[in-house]
Amino acid sequence: MTTDTTTKTARARADELAAVLRISPPETGVGDDDLLAWIDWWSEPAEAARGLSEGAIEHLASGGWWPPATARHVKEVPPDIVRRTLRPNFPAVVSHSPLDTELFGTLNLPSVIADDTAIVRIAERANRLARKSKADNTIRSYRSAWKQFALWCDRFGFEPLCGDPAVIALHLADASERLAPASVRLRLAAIVAAHRLVGLQLDSKHQAIASVLGGAIREKGSAPTRQAKPVRARVLERLVAACPDTAVGIRDRAMLLVGFGAATRRSELVELRINDVRIEERGVLVSIRRSKTDQEGEGVVVAIHGAEDPNTDVRAALAAWMDHRGRSSHARRDVPLTDDERRGDAHLFCALSKTGRPLGRKLSDVAVVRMIKEAALRAGIDPDGYSGHSLRSGLATSASANGASLAEIMDQGRWRSVDMAKRYVRDEEVWKNGASMTMARRSSAGTKDGHD
Structure with missing residues (x-):
């Protein structure tokens, strides 16, 4: 079979797979190796998709769960030729409605969720409650983690709020090359929280996710996290x-x-x-x-x-600081005490002016x-x-x-x-290792164990 014939056969196969999966085929003019890699990547998902009805495919696509993924797609990073054709040709998938959240910033809800007013209303309340349940540092960490995941999804053509463990596992596998296992777990926690915020289920203990996390820990190990140097x-x-003996020194x-x-x-x-x-x-x-x-x-x-x-x-x-804070607060000229100061609800340790006056x-x-x-x-x-x-x-x-x-x-x-x-x-x-301590003491005392 000539090279031209091989190319035509591969092109026909690629077009067939693209039609089944509703994705864009490789652009004209790509090399034979890229074309064959594209076909190899999508052959198994296409076989899984052949038995689905049009309605089922559209439903999966509108929820961001298309094209289907297999075990291979979780473990391997797709070749470059594949990344350019990941986005499905369904308007419902690329149609979004923004939901502003304090926890994650703006979440782009797929239309299948955004059209459900009941879910949107619940999501808005969940957002308000979630904001109150998290510390500021946690919110910053979650927002940063979600931003990185959303950028990754945009790069590879996935829907961030897809609820697909295979996609999440694929992202965690990629992130584990750069992040420590603890950071990978934080990334997963943020992704799960975002899904739950809009009423979507995502099993964080799914086998695909658990296997990636387990592998990351075994690969990098679980060395103790570096702790802050203690002030003994x-x-x-x-x-x-x-x-x-200044206002700053008294406060500090x-x-x-x-x-x-x-x-x-x-x-x-x-x-x-x-x-x-x-x-x-x-x-x-x-x-x-x-x-x-x-x-x-x-x-x-x-x-x-x-x-x-x-x-x-x-x-x-503490008595010295409270005395300074109280006297300075009452001595402010033409500045009435706030309600918090009257009730004692003002912050104990507050900022100071250049002259040492508490600013509250x-x-x-x-x-x-x-x-x-x-x-x-x-x-x-x-x-x-x-x-x-x-x-x-x-x-x-x-x-x-x-x-x-x-x-x-x-x-x-x-x-x-x-x-x-x-x-x-x-x-x-x-340092409370008894064996090591005993040997050190014996050595200091010049005691020998009687053996060479």
Whole structure:
């Protein structure tokens, strides 16, 4: 068979597959290798599609589930010639109605969903509720993950809100080349949340998805996530001592001691209100209204015991800051107190003017990171590795070193997961290796084991 005859036969086969699958055939003039690769890719889906009625095909296409995918399409990345013909020739698939969401930005609903007013109404309510159920950091992560998935779908011609585990698995397989397993799981969580937001079902434990996630973990391993460098008790003493006797120093000293003692996340620390803290004889009681593990806002009260050393006593530090904040607020000329200030609902740790006057404006969580690093520099400590989580991890690490049980640490830090809490004490626990410690002591004492 001549080359021309082979090309004509392949072209006829490609046109036949394209007609069955309702997709564009390869453009005229492509090479024989590309043409054969295109045919090889689409032959199996076309066979699966031959038994479907026109109505069934249109229904699948309108939901974004066309062309059909096989196990091969989940495991392999399509060749370039295939990527240019992935979009089906159905107007219903490329017809969308935008739904503005706070969680994911604008979601483009396929017309089959957008035409259902009941689903749209439910989706809008789900959007409002979902926004309230997620922390700001989670929302940012989900929105970024969804944006990347939507761009990937646009590149390869898939409908983002397709509900097809095979498509999701294909995306996760591609993303796993660049992302750590934890980031791949976050990507999946965002995709599932977006589907559920508009009333679409997506099984995150589907075999196609589970196999890709399992493979990504085995391929890259599950090394421990790098934790923030902890501000241990001795480091905390140096940071507090380095705080200047200025308005900023008074505030930062109180923030360091409250953040460490209550093991706060940085978002919890900046959300504290004046009424959330109470100075008592034994120490300070801190009410955490809402946290990452308490999205319903049930709240919890945490006790921070006072110290004998006045330089590290949370009672003295907090009293000094509240005295400055209160006197400055009342002393503002011609500026009436806000309702929040009268009720004590104003933010406890607020921004300051250049002259040290409290402005009442809430600090950002980034300000906590900056505060810790600046305190480290003043104390002559390398700030690299310290973050907004360093106070929280420092309390856990220091408590473990001083004999506190894991249950006590979990209670103070409000950890619900044992595995999560163990991450924060892992560095300290590593040094409690009895065998290694014994050998080091024997070596220091000059003791030998009696063998060569």
